[in-house]
Amino acid sequence: MALGVSAAAMAGGTKTHRISDFDDFDEGEAEGVAIESGGRLRVGWVHQRSEVPDAAGVFTCYADAKGRVLGTQKDAAVYTVGVPKAGDEEGPAAVRLAALEGAAVTAITRLPSGDLLAAVLPGGRIHRIDAKGKVELFAELEVEAIWAMAIHKSRVLVATGPKGELYSLGLDGKGAKI
Numbered sequence: 001m002a003l004g005v006s007a008a009a010m011a012g013g014t015k016t017h018r019i020s021d022f023d024d025f026d027e028g029e030a031e032g033v034a035i036e037s038g039g040r041l042r043v044g045w046v047h048q049r050s051e052v053p054d055a056a057g058v059f060t061c062y063a064d065a066k067g068r069v070l071g072t073q074k075d076a077a078v079y080t081v082g083v084p085k086a087g088d089e090e091g092p093a094a095v096r097l098a099a100l101e102g103a104a105v106t107a108i109t110r111l112p113s114g115d116l117l118a119a120v121l122p123g124g125r126i127h128r129i130d131a132k133g134k135v136e137l138f139a140e141l142e143v144e145a146i147w148a149m150a151i152h153k154s155r156v157l158v159a160t161g162p163k164g165e166l167y168s169l170g171l172d173g174k175g176a177k178i
Contacts (some may be wrong), residue, residue: 071105
């Protein structure tokens with residue numbers, strides 16, 4: 001014998017919000033949401049604090065879907081920080097992945113393979129670091145400093161100083177061109 005139970009399903013109702021300008025968003029909470037000037041909403045950043053043990057300070061950072069990577073000053077180390085979990089007050093702990101020879105890690109990016117590239121100051125050395133922390137020299141440019149790196153169309157773009165030159169390298173670290 002089957003019994004049929006009927007119940008009314010009630011939704012929360014429809015709400016209408018009138019937005020005339022960007023300031024209207026100030027009335028609500030936008031944590032974890034980025035609001036573009038055109039009104040589009042995108043997933044945004046949520047601030048969390050993670051301790052970096054034994055580091056004098058963080059000089060640079062890099063973030064993507066695989067996690068966060070920090071480059072420190074004074075000891076030129078690279079730390080990984082996992083993806084934060086929703087609702088956690090404290091962020092995940094920073095774990096030292098590799099120590100590099102230099103005064104500071106000035107720029108970090110991730111290769112399509114998942115390996116990291118980290119530039120150190122002084123000079124134009126770029127190191128490749130795998131997921132286990134193995135370090136090898138990726139490239140060395142005849143510059144005083146590397147300030148930024150990015151992957152673009154199968155090339156590594158490297159912003160240098162003090163002349164302000166932009167280098168392009170292959171994903172193997174070879175074929176450097178200004």
